[in-house]
Amino acid sequence: MIDKPYAYHTPSDDGLDKINRLREHFSSGERLIREVCPPSRHTSVALTQNETTAMWAIKAVVFNDPASDC
Numbered sequence: 001m002i003d004k005p006y007a008y009h010t011p012s013d014d015g016l017d018k019i020n021r022l023r024e025h026f027s028s029g030e031r032l033i034r035e036v037c038p039p040s041r042h043t044s045v046a047l048t049q050n051e052t053t054a055m056w057a058i059k060a061v062v063f064n065d066p067a068s069d070c
Contacts, residue, residue: 004063022057
């Protein structure tokens with residue numbers, strides 16, 4: 001048996017809408033970072049942290065959605 005934190009969670013329709021909104025937001029953030037920040041280690045870290053934050057935000061939606069199929 002796989003514990004809940006490690007299981008695949010199928011998002012509900014409402015959860016999928018929220019995930020798509022988050023993806024649009026974080027994609028916009030990445031485009032802004034690439035537009036205004038010069039290529040550097042700092043920019044790379046900012047982009048990585050943006051991806052990390054997106055991952056955790058999406059997991060928060062799916063993991064805590066009572067209508068999610070796990």
